[in-house]
Amino acid sequence: MKLSNKFILFIVICVVTAVGLVGIGGALTFRKLAYDQQSFKIKAIVQLLDSQLDVQPDTPEFEQWLPNWLHAHQIIRMDVSNKGGTVYTFRDVRYHGNTNLLIHYHFQLKSHPNFSITLWVESPFKRLRYAPDAMVYVFLGVIIVAVGLLISIQWLKNAFKGAERLEWRGRRIIGGHQDGVMNAEPGEWPRSASRAINQLLLQLENSRQDRARFDRMIRENAFIDELTGLANLTHFSNRLETEMLDGDANIGAVLLFQITILDEFNYIHSQEAGDVLLQQFAQLLNNYAKNNTNAIVGRVGGDQFALLLAQVTLAQAESVSLALLKQLERIPLPSGFYSDDYIAVGIAGYQFGDSPQEVMHQAEDALRVAKQQGGNAWFTVDRQLTATYIGQGSVRWRAMLEEALSLGKVCYFEQLIYARNRIPYSVELLARIQDSDSTWLTASVFWPWVERCGMVKQFDYLAIENALERLKTSTISVNINLDVETLQEKAVIRRLIYWAMETNPRQAGRLIIELKEQQVAFLGRRQQARINALREKGILIAIDRAGQNVLSTQYINDLQPAYIKLHPSLVRDLARRQVNRLAISSLLASAEGKAKVVAVGVESDRDWQVLERLGVNAGQGNWFSPVIAPEKED
The missing domain is CATH 3.30.450 (Beta-Lactamase)
Structure with a gap:
């Protein structure tokens, strides 16, 4: 009441x-x-x-x-x-x-x-007659009291309506919904308390934004080149090593670009003009990386840029190099410099197990050969890469993916996630598809083609149904990876909400939906509201691949996720990577008291000890538990 x-x-x-x-x-x-x-x-x-x-x-x-x-x-x-x-x-x-x-x-x-x-x-009251004219004053007194009471009640209601509005806003704030009550409701009372809450909420919002900006600034200083806004050498090396040490990564290539005229250009036209040229060059490479999910670009030297292409053959890497050279030639140069003679590109392929340093050395050797050729030239280190599926065209991939969906060749392998006490609290479902040779292909191999063929929603629908079915027999939480666009579908939201309403709250709280940080960092208010609708029904949200790119952590306040999962590039070989430890500490500070941080890709006891000292809440990786196939039904 x-x-x-x-x-x-x-x-x-x-x-x-x-x-x-x-x-x-x-x-x-x-x-x-x-x-x-x-x-x-x-x-x-x-x-x-x-x-x-x-x-x-x-x-x-x-x-x-x-x-x-x-x-x-x-x-x-x-x-x-x-x-x-x-x-x-x-x-x-x-x-x-x-x-x-x-x-x-x-x-x-x-x-x-x-x-x-x-x-x-006889009793003195026996012959007493209660005539209306004798009782009128009694009734009049009762009526006056009743009317006065009604007027008083109405006045009290109006007086307390402002207090009720203020109480409602306080309950919303306690419930974690500060964003919807930033401004006072009309008529809130007491007014001084209402103004105090407004001021405190404004200060809290400013502190949150300052914290997110500070966290981003720390990671930008650690991983971002200040001039171009691209990944610096440290960040690019982390990502390259992660790709090469990932057994599911298969093959790829590194393209090393160099602006051969930069020293002379700076001498003639000033360093400021050279910086403008570097920024234009970086912008074109970054545009390509944004449009290709398997591409990573970084500035690895004063006049050198590196482009990492995962899941491509050397022939495909050469095609990308040729297309980028044509775009880079459109950058206007002052007189005395020629757009068809200022770039050299070295290409080196890699596959699982290669040394990142050796691959970069090969790319540098190829770059020197390309510079000797003159003009805008490229050169590829010749080597044989084992790639069974990378070279297949989109038609063959679409046919394989459609067959996997229609014939039930999509299977969900499992990997346990462990808390700090070494007790598993959740299991993540990892999609695999079976090819014509009954070989299981990992998501890192087939998922880029799922995106290119526009089949993300079909696979996500299947993942949701498998997770709900798995929860019927699981005693721990179940994690699934979904695309943000899938969660914007009304049918998907309705399906999950109805399920959460039909099951008990404890069961609903054991479904954890993982979303990519790259996607949630740029969501609008309406998109966030749909995700928050699931969270209000008890379904937990986790942010996956945190730290893969340098982004604002404001989404922690907006979506209130239960877990933040670090990208493997931040986790590996922490003992000798102080910059990575600094980035993880920054993310931990942003998530403190709001979300638990999970380290993904833990491969050694030494890395886990460092992560424990930093304050990470849970871990996932082959050091804890390998990826296992689901049990076959009899």
Whole structure:
């Protein structure tokens, strides 16, 4: 019950109780006065009779006028007694009522102590008639009290309505919904408390934004080249090593670009003009990387840029190099410099198990050869890469993916996620598809083609149904990876909400939906609201691949995820990578008290010890548990 309703109910009870007590007290007082008045009259009669016995003790006139006199005074019965018994009795023969209801009075005569008189009379209220004109003032008083009470209640309601609005806003804030109550509701009361909450919410929002900007600034200083905004050498090396040490990564290539004229350009046109050229060059490479999910670009030297292409053959890498050279030639150069003779590109392929340093050395060797060729040239280090599926075209991939969906060749392998006490609290479902040779392909191999073929939603629908089915038998939480666009579908939101409403809250809280940081960092308010609708129904949200790119962590406040999962590039070989430790510490500070941080890709006890010292809450990787196939049904 609201505070205002409680207060109004208390006032009503007090008023009604007071009116009732006044009424009862008045009735009791009136009753006492009526009986006292009757007793006074009876005493006067007794005194008169006592005095008349002295004057006319035996005269017949006494008996003649006494009955009429007693009747006139409404005496129903009278007995005069002495020690010898009753000497005189009077009964009103005209009375036909119940004599058992009469009130009797007994008096000892003062002038004749040997005599006593007992009288019986009716109740003083028996002949009382409650006429409307006599009761109008009572009813008028009750009406005045009732009207006054109603007016008071209405006034109290209006006065407390502002307090209720303020209380509602306070409950929303306690529930973690600060964004929807940043501004005060009209009429909030007390006004000073409302203004204080507004000010505190504004300060909290500013501190959150400052924290997100500070976190981003730390990671930008650690991983981002200040001039171009691209990944620096440290960040690019982390990503390259992660790709090469990932057994599911298969193959790829590194393209090393160099602006061969930069030194001369800076000498003639100033370093500021050279910086502009570097920024234009970086912008074109970054545009390509944004449009290709398997591409990573970084500035690895003063005039050198590196482009990492995962899941491509050397032939495909050469095609990309040729296309980028044509775009880079469109950058306008001042007179004396030629757009068809200022770039060199070295290409080196890699596959699982290669050394990142060796691959970069090969790319540098290829770059030197390309520079010797003159003009805008590229050169590829010739080597044989094992790639069974990378070279297949989109038509063959679409056919394979459609067959996997239609024939049930999509399977979900599992990997446990462990808390710091080494007890698993969740299991992540990892999609695999089976090719014509019954070989299981990992998501890193086929997922880029799922995106290119526009089949993300079909695979996500399947993942949701598998997760809900898995929860029926699982004793721990179940994680699934979904695309943000899938969660914007009304059918998907409806399916998950209905499921959460049908099951118990504890079961709903064991479904964890993982979303990519790259996607959630740029969501609008409406898109965030749909994800928050799932969270309000008990479904947990996790942010995957955190730290893969340098992004604002404001999404932690907007979406309130339960878990933040670090990208493997931040986790590996932490003992010798101080910059990575700094980035993880920054993310931990942003998530402190709001979300648990999970390290993904833990491969050694040494890395886990460092992560534990940093304060990471949980871990996932082959060091904890390998990826295992689901149990086959009998």
